[in-house]
Amino acid sequence: MSWLLRPYTDPALYRAIAYLLLGFPLGIFEYVVVVTGLSFGAGLAITLLGVPVLLATLLLAAALSTFERELAVTMLGAAMPRRIRRRDAPGFGWKRLWVRIRDRRTWSEVAFLLLVRPTLGTAGFIFVATVVALAFGAVAQMILIAVGVPTQFGGWTVDTYADSLVFVPLSALLFLIGPRLVLAWATATGRITTRMLGWLDPADLKRGVVDVLARIGSADAFTLFDEIGLMLGTGPFLTPTKLEATLLALESAGRVAAVHEGTRTRYSLAASAAIR
């Protein structure tokens, strides 16, 4: 029994409920802001006035995504890279807009704000509202009968305590498993957010490897993996495969030298890279 009721004592449950309830108004707000900005900017683009509008919308989308990242980390404990560097250019014209348009992160953020957040936000809100309403439905029904307010379900009127007992099994079931369902839903939402907003630019990973090697001299891939994890954070954005591919790319570009020592490989900055 304590296993079933334990989630009620976990603050993560209340954070998850708050996040999922907040998802509906936030998702709609972000969708409206991005759709309005993009359509207004694209429509005005021919007069050149649209360029700053489009750029302002993309900058706003980036700010909203940063907020969403922080929200997912704080409320759901989602994994996110610690250091996200963005390709950018000075000014407020074509050049900066073009840099933003060419950045994959921009489109990942816009897709999240336009497609994922409103859909997940609305679905999450409906899910939590339904689970909470059904879990406390039987109690609410009894209170309504006690104060003399009958409830109508189609042609059936619930106006006695005996009638309200019909709701008890479903309410009891959802009271027991509801918190776990809400936590599972919140975890899935956090993972989707990590996938879309926690994308790590391969250039950041390369820079991370070079920074670590410059600091500690030489290291095997296991040490590099731990060090970069400390620097950038751990999650699906940093996997052994990603690090192996990064090391191979750096090795073939001549920036990192690899020495095979038995079953391990030691990496260090190549002499030419150190001079650079």
Add this chain to the structure above:
Amino acid sequence: MDDFGEMALREREARRIARRQWFWLHFAVYATVQVFLVIVWALSDATYPWFIFPLFGWGIPVAAHAVFAFVIRHPDEILIERARRESER
């Protein structure tokens, strides 16, 4: 292949297995729902074959999921395997 390469290989393998398991789960849900819909159609008036709409409407995402699970590979995997083949030569 060094120790880290082996760990990365195991990680890729685990991801591949998980991707395929998710696909089979998706397919099982899809197939069950479609069979249920065909039975409902057959037990009702069975004139207009309305069940083909969910069959294809959901079938296209299922096919896309199959492509993702069995065909598409991440560029990192292609890069690593190409490098490994070259080093073995």
